[in-house]
Each structure stands twice: as C-alpha cells, then as structure tokens.
Amino acid sequence: MSENRTSGVRRAVRIAGFGAATALALGLLSTGAANADTFVPLPDGQKTSPAGVTITRIGEHAVISPSMAGNGAGRTAWLSGKTFADVTATPDGTVGPNNGPANGQGSNNSSTHGASQLNTGYVIGCQVSLADNAISAGVSGGVNLSGGSLGGSVGLNVGPGEVKLVQINSKDILKPGTYSVEYQDVPIEIQGCAGYAQARAYSVVEIIGDNYSKTTLYGQPFSLG
Structure with missing residues (x-):
C-alpha cells in the first residue's frame, strides 16, 4: 500500500x-x-444628398501590424473596402488634364479635372482625434495612390498634431449611373508618430456644373495603435 x-x-x-x-x-x-496583427472590423455606411447622389461603403476593415522598421514610432495599416456612388444626374464632362502640382491640394478633383468624380481614401492623424471638425479644418498634405500604384507599400510621415490624407483611388463620372471603387489590403506605412494614431475613411462625390455639389461620407475612426 x-x-x-x-x-x-x-x-x-x-x-x-x-x-x-x-x-x-x-x-x-x-x-x-x-x-501580432490586429483585425479591425468597421461598420458599413451610407449618405444621400439633395443633389441625387448616394454614397455607400461596405466591407471595410483594417489589419494593423507593427512596422517592419521596428523603431516603436511606426506601424502598418492594411486597408480594404468597397465604395459605391449612385448618381442620378451629372453634366457632360471632359476627363483631364490633372492640373496643379502632383499630389497637391486641389489637384485631380472635379474642379480641376473637368469631370464629376468619385474618390475615396483615408484621413490619418497623429495624436489627433479625427472628429468631423478636425477633418474640416484641413489637412497638411498627403499622398495620391490612384493611377495604378496600389501594388506597393506607401510610406507616410505624420508628426504629432498633423492630419494627412491618402487618396486610395478615384473614378470619373461621365453620365448618370452607379460607380464603384474597391480596394483590398492596401498597405500604408505610418512613420514619425510616437503617440497614438487614428485613421478614418472618406468617400467624396463631386458633381460639376452650375449646380455644383460635393457629398462626403466618412467612416468610423479607428486606432492605428
């Protein structure tokens, strides 16, 4: 025993x-x-304007991962989503030219591009809460990824208190109809922000002509860490 x-x-x-x-x-x-990577699901959204424009965003999500630089002040966001624009009326337009300096504010939008347009992207801020009033105050600069450059990672330096804009892609609107922009795992490398960072999707439809209108749909702000 x-x-x-x-x-x-x-x-x-x-x-x-x-x-x-x-x-x-x-x-x-x-x-x-x-x-490890952090998956961030984001809600769908929709906005309709009196100008007969309806913007819908679906399937938006982000994957946040540590920066490959490993310096503690960077991170990478892999962004995905799909935006639709239903347009009931628009004047005839002419595509191009893209006036203004490359990636400069006011370049490649409907007022300089000559056609109504859908464009979508992200507002990114360092130690700034991306409420509507922060966005409407303007951005300090940004990067335009439209035109076939979505395949590579884009580096964006954002210092404390700065807000920058990254345009993912755009589509010309030459007649009434439904237009869409879809993107999958677009990588944006954020550097220079040692504090907290936020991002927020935007989608804009501008209609040219005497009855000019601009309709903007913002997404839900989310943390980049």
Missing part, C-alpha cells in the same frame, strides 16, 4: 509539473500574441 501511495504521489508531481510547463508555454504564446 505504501509503495502504491508513493508511486501515486510521484505521478501527481509529474502531472503537476507538466501542467505548469504547459501553462508557462501558453503564457509565452499570449505574450507573443500582443505583437
């Missing part, structure tokens, strides 16, 4: 030791998971 009891105690100690080792391994995995 005493041998059986001793054997049972030893077996229990071995099991307890195995359990402790397993718990330690799981703890290490959990610690590693803190540095």
